[in-house]
Amino acid sequence: MDFNFSDEQTMIRDSLARLLRDQYDFDTRRKVVGSESGWRPEMWQQFAELGLLAAPFSEEDGGLGGGSIDSMVIMEEFGKALVVEPYVPTIVCAGGFLKHAGTPEQKSEHLEAIIGGERVFAFAYAEPRGRYDLNDLETTAKKAGDAYTLNGHKAVVVGAPWASHLIVTARTSGDRRDEDGISVFIVEKDAKGVTTRDYPTVDGRRASEVYFENVSVPAGNLIGEEGKALPLIERIVDEATVAVCAEAMGAMGVAHKQTVEYSKQRKQFGIAIGKFQVLQHRMVDMFMEHEQSISMTYMATLKLDEDEVTRKKAVSAAKVRIGQGGRFVGQEAIQIHGGMGMTDELAVGHYFKRLTMIDSEYGNVDFHMRRYSRLTGEDQAMAAE
Amino acid sequence: MNLEFTPEEVAFRKEVREFIENNYPEHLRGVGAREDLSKEDMLAWHQILGKKGWSVPAWPEKYGGTGWTPTQKYIWSEENARMDTIMPLPFGVSMVGPVIYTFGSEEIKAKHLPGIRDGSVWWCQGYSEPGAGSDLASLKTTAVRDGDHYVINGQKTWTTLAQHADWGFFLCRTDPNASKPQEGISFILADMRTPGIEVKPIKTIDGGHEVNETWLTDVRVPVENLVGKENEGWTYAKFLLAHERSGIAGVARSKRGVEKLRQIASTELLEGKPLIKDDDFLRKISQLEIDLTALEFTELRTLAGEAQGKGPGPESSILKVKGTEIQQRLTELTLEAVGHYGHPYFRGFPEDGSNEFPIGPDYAHQAAPSYFNMRKTSIYGGSNEIQRNIITKMILGL
Numbered sequence: 001m002d003f004n005f006s007d008e009q010t011m012i013r014d015s016l017a018r019l020l021r022d023q024y025d026f027d028t029r030r031k032v033v034g035s036e037s038g039w040r041p042e043m044w045q046q047f048a049e050l051g052l053l054a055a056p057f058s059e060e061d062g063g064l065g066g067g068s069i070d071s072m073v074i075m076e077e078f079g080k081a082l083v084v085e086p087y088v089p090t091i092v093c094a095g096g097f098l099k100h101a102g103t104p105e106q107k108s109e110h111l112e113a114i115i116g117g118e119r120v121f122a123f124a125y126a127e128p129r130g131r132y133d134l135n136d137l138e139t140t141a142k143k144a145g146d147a148y149t150l151n152g153h154k155a156v157v158v159g160a161p162w163a164s165h166l167i168v169t170a171r172t173s174g175d176r177r178d179e180d181g182i183s184v185f186i187v188e189k190d191a192k193g194v195t196t197r198d199y200p201t202v203d204g205r206r207a208s209e210v211y212f213e214n215v216s217v218p219a220g221n222l223i224g225e226e227g228k229a230l231p232l233i234e235r236i237v238d239e240a241t242v243a244v245c246a247e248a249m250g251a252m253g254v255a256h257k258q259t260v261e262y263s264k265q266r267k268q269f270g271i272a273i274g275k276f277q278v279l280q281h282r283m284v285d286m287f288m289e290h291e292q293s294i295s296m297t298y299m300a301t302l303k304l305d306e307d308e309v310t311r312k313k314a315v316s317a318a319k320v321r322i323g324q325g326g327r328f329v330g331q332e333a334i335q336i337h338g339g340m341g342m343t344d345e346l347a348v349g350h351y352f353k354r355l356t357m358i359d360s361e362y363g364n365v366d367f368h369m370r371r372y373s374r375l376t377g378e379d380q381a382m383a384a385e
Numbered sequence: 386m387n388l389e390f391t392p393e394e395v396a397f398r399k400e401v402r403e404f405i406e407n408n409y410p411e412h413l414r415g416v417g418a419r420e421d422l423s424k425e426d427m428l429a430w431h432q433i434l435g436k437k438g439w440s441v442p443a444w445p446e447k448y449g450g451t452g453w454t455p456t457q458k459y460i461w462s463e464e465n466a467r468m469d470t471i472m473p474l475p476f477g478v479s480m481v482g483p484v485i486y487t488f489g490s491e492e493i494k495a496k497h498l499p500g501i502r503d504g505s506v507w508w509c510q511g512y513s514e515p516g517a518g519s520d521l522a523s524l525k526t527t528a529v530r531d532g533d534h535y536v537i538n539g540q541k542t543w544t545t546l547a548q549h550a551d552w553g554f555f556l557c558r559t560d561p562n563a564s565k566p567q568e569g570i571s572f573i574l575a576d577m578r579t580p581g582i583e584v585k586p587i588k589t590i591d592g593g594h595e596v597n598e599t600w601l602t603d604v605r606v607p608v609e610n611l612v613g614k615e616n617e618g619w620t621y622a623k624f625l626l627a628h629e630r631s632g633i634a635g636v637a638r639s640k641r642g643v644e645k646l647r648q649i650a651s652t653e654l655l656e657g658k659p660l661i662k663d664d665d666f667l668r669k670i671s672q673l674e675i676d677l678t679a680l681e682f683t684e685l686r687t688l689a690g691e692a693q694g695k696g697p698g699p700e701s702s703i704l705k706v707k708g709t710e711i712q713q714r715l716t717e718l719t720l721e722a723v724g725h726y727g728h729p730y731f732r733g734f735p736e737d738g739s740n741e742f743p744i745g746p747d748y749a750h751q752a753a754p755s756y757f758n759m760r761k762t763s764i765y766g767g768s769n770e771i772q773r774n775i776i777t778k779m780i781l782g783l
Contacts, residue, residue, distance in 0.1 A: 050653035115487075126725050128745070129654050136657065155745070156725040177657050199744060201590075201728040202753040209744055278770060334590075334760045338518050338768065339543050342589050342761050349590035353757060356720070360727055366665050 003298065005073065008066065013073045015050055020081040021054035026347045029082055033204040039162055044085050048117030053091055057099060061107060062115050068129065068239060072246040072301045079250025082347075082354055084205045086120055086159030092243045094121030094167050096236040097184060101224035106186065111166070123222050123240075124154035124187075125233070132363040134169065134233050138379045141170035143226075146219045148185065150193075150212040158361075160208035161198040164189055168212070172227050184229045186221040187212075203357045204350065238315040241362040242300045242312070248358045249293040252326060255333040255351040256286045261349075262337055271334075280339065282332050289325035294320045313375050316368035323365035326355035354372045401464045408433050417469045418594040419731075422509065424549040431473035431504030441478055441502050447612045448486045448494070449502045455688035459637075466637035474546065477501035477508040481554045481627050484572065488613035497552075497574070509547040509577070511555035511599055512622070514540060519771050521556070522566040522619065526601060528557035528573055533571060535559075535611070537581075537604040543765070547584045547597040550577045555601070560616050571638055572618035574610040581605070589761075591754035592732045604759055626767055627701055633766055634708035636681045642715045643674055649722045649748050660722060673714055680707045699779035702772035709762035709769065716756040723749035730754075 005013070023043065032040050047053055055070035057063020064070075078087060095114055098107055113119035130136030139152025150170055160166065166187045174181030187194065193215035197207040224232050260283055262275030272280055274300055300318035303311055330352035334341035341348055359365060392401030410429050415765070416422070434440040442458055444450035453461065465472060482501045485494055500506030517524040526539025537557055547553065553575050560569030575582065581604035586594045613621055647670060650661035660666050684704055720727045732754070765768040777783050 128726075131653070131655055131724050133656060156728050158728075197744060200730045202730045202757075203728075207728060234400070265518075267519060268523070270520075270523075273519075276770075278773075279679065331760065335763060335768075338764050339513065339596075339761075342764065344588040344590055344592070349757075352760075353590060353753075356756070357728060360721070360724060364724075366663075366721075370665070 005069070005175075008064070009070055011054060012050070012052065012070060013077060015372045016052060016074060016077045019046060019050065020077060020083070024081045024083060026082075026350075029084070029204075033084060033200075037162070038200065038204075038206040039085050041162075044120070046113070046116050047085065047087070052087070053117055054115045057095065057111065057115060058170065061099060061111050063111075068242065068301050068304045070077070071243050072297060074255050075243045075246035076250040076297075079247035079252075079354075080254050082204070082251065082350055086122065086162060088240050088243050088247075089123045089163070090114060090119075090121045092240045093123035093236055094165070096239050097167055097223050097232070100235065101184075101232050103220075105220065106223065110186070119165060120159065121165045121167060122157050122160035122189075122208075123375070124160070124166045124168045124303040125237070126155045128153060128155045130155075132367040133177070134237060135182060135230055136177050136215075137169060137171045137182060138176055139168070139170040139208050141172050141183055141185060141217070143172065147164075148183075148217045148219065148222070150185070150187065150215040150217055152212050154210040154212075156201075156207050157196075157210050158201070158205055158207045160196060160210055161206040165348070167188070168209065169229070169233055174227075179230050181227045181232045182233065183226050184233060185217050186223065187215065187217055191215050192218070193279055194343045201357070203353045208220040234308075234312070237362055238311055239304060241319050242297065242304060244358050244361050245293070245297045245318050248322045248326050248355060249290065249297050251351045251354050251358075252286075252290045252293055252329045255348055255355065256283070256290050256328050258348050258351075259283060259286065259333045259336050262340070266338075279336055282336065286329045286332050289329050291320050293302060293325045309378070313372055316363075316372040316375070319363060319368040320365050322373065323359040323368070326358055330355040386443055390456070392553070394460065397457055398460045399502050400415050400462065401461060402467075404437065404439075405464055405468050405470065408437075409470055413471060415469065417471070420546065420593050422471070427471055427474070428504045428507070430471050431478075431775040434473065435503035435505075440473055440504060441482065443479070444482065444486065444775045448482075448498055455685065455692050458688065462637035463640070466641040469641065473504060474507070476545070476550075477506065478508050479628055480510060480625050481508050481574070482540075484554070484612060484625050487624065488572075488617075493574075493611065493612060500552075500718055506551045507546075507549050509544050509550035509553045509599075511541040511544060511553050511601075513543045515542050517719045519768050521622070524556055524558060524570065526555065526557045527561065528555075528559050528571060528606075530559070530608070531605070533608050534605045535571075537573065537575065537601045537606060539601050539604065541599040541601070542587070542596075544584065544597045544599040545595060547577070548586065548594070550584075553577050553582075553599070554612075554636070556618055556622055559618075563616065567619040569616050569617040570622070571615050572612040572621045574612060575601075575604060575606045579604050579606060589758065591758040592730070593754070593758065597759075611773065616748060627698070633701075633762075634680055634684045635712055636677065636684055636708070639677055639708070639711050639715055640681075642712075642719075643670065643677065645748070646670060646673075646715065646719055646722065649719060652746065652748075653724065666722070669718055671719065673711065676707070676714075677711055680704070683707070699775050702767075702775045705766060706763075706769045706772050707761075713756075713759045716752070716759045717774060719748075720752045723752045 026260045041364055053076050055066040059065045098111055141148040141150050149166035166189055168185045169179055172183040190204050193213045195211040198208045201207050264272050266273050296318040300314045333348050334352050337348055340346055431440055433596040441449050442451040442453050446452045485497055514524050522715055528537045555573050557571055557573050558569055559571040563569030581602045583600040585598045587596045651659050653660040655663045726749035729744050731750045
């Protein structure tokens, strides 16, 4: 057993932390988030130069030979600075699909551009009526000759305004909720028939509603096997889920630290409010939630490459704890800051908002509790047989 | 003890319902209270009620109160919640009004109560300061007597909707040498147009502008703006806070909120079926409703006590704590119900007002901002920690 990071991982963390400290302070972030584009392509370039975009890819794929642990390290640092740039959609999701199931042609077409920071992807999987179910798809892809025709509407596609390419899940056969008949495609955002409606999100990012109207996608853009993509999608989404867990643990740590600092400085009734036991114990509870979030994120990251049931249980367990812990830490951080916590001026409210919204990314507490319970139930049913 | 409505009460409900349906402004129906409405819209219902004589039901009849029984007041709240009316703001009606009619001189009553009743004057509250929040008595704003005037200097904060205010009430220190911080404080009214008053917006995490900083620099107000006696302001301030708490439970509004949540959960889908059919989610709504029932009956007991002449006592802290926890939970569950569509941020968007491509269902648009905004409720009006301290001290005797 070893919970130490490799020298490479430590180096990535240190150099990234330095970059974010120097160039991603809270005021700078605020300006960027409020700007017309809402992100900094030049920051993305710096991420590329630091090797962050190459870190989780194998050397054969042009990467640095790392994996999910590297992504976890990066995402934790991103969480600490509330980074908005689209690492999860581009590197974890699009990169994940290409890494696990891309053809040599697809890899050579896209991976170099992704790793070099020249190409940004968004992951269009959610639909207006599907909630968190990856199989609940009304977007269709019909094969006609050597192309597919896409029709449908994808909801809240994070990072889409910045992306040139989309990864799209669609139904190639079967009924709306069937697990079979699901396929994944690479779609160029400027393809004919793709319309987007861009908007800001409540936690400072950008997203789009994406509409497909008779969009012709070359058959060569299909990732993996036609109609059999659900297990692949679940795997990528599990990797993305762990990535946002890591982001949440970074954000939770800062929200906790800022709260403790504030409680030392803020005086009421002649003493620092941190001296009140009722607040002390709550800050201890925040600390424990943060520690357990770290534990769960490590656990889930280390189990990402195990068998499907083990992986899913681990990821769901982590997301449940992160959802609950994030809510507690965020709410207490605001409460202990008092009125100041409600202001847009202080960073803590922005950590609270990000922690809130992470719960509803890639399945909330209830979704993952249900998935965990069902998997546990299956285990026990098998044992009973 | 019984829970039946009398025939008179049933008739009263009918009267109230008809009045609201016939008189509530058409263009404000379904809008609900929002801080970005115009001053005119926010005052519209107040002014209509003023003409009807229903704008200050809780006041003594001699000052314009309706003399309604607790049951009638309960019906009144329910019927207003049913139509999501924008109720008179609390700063005049529930805060400074009761202080004025309880402690003020005849002159000050005659000058200010009519404007509060008819909704022609907008009030704001100058209590908190950057260094005096939970520890309100440590406030530093001073009022120094200079002939027929007080000269006020200091900074107030969290001044809700002061951007629209005509008048403000301020706690100021008039005796810097008093032996205890609670002593030497006075309750002074000021016309917000007085030179030296500057209101600066504070943007909050939901993106709204509801609260402000209010800076007071050599603000000269006539001595007749003092309410009650000089240096007795703390007594009035505490009286006001207890009054504020008794209205803070928001039972009728929360019941309406639960109804809306049920509608949302009936529309939203989980695994292809209405979310409300999901046991886990339904249980959360049920828990909320059960908690709300407990609050409702606690409030009814409190109101019944008040009708028998018991003023709002430390028990009203229960209403504040439980009422705000429920309001927060309600917005939390609503955000949970809307799923992905909690993410889009709509303030000032779309700029062109076009809705060619609607972004998610209408009920989702305010879900996240409301959840963020409602975190304030356990902080304001005496934080919930302070309410627990009050119960500890005043009821448990610890």
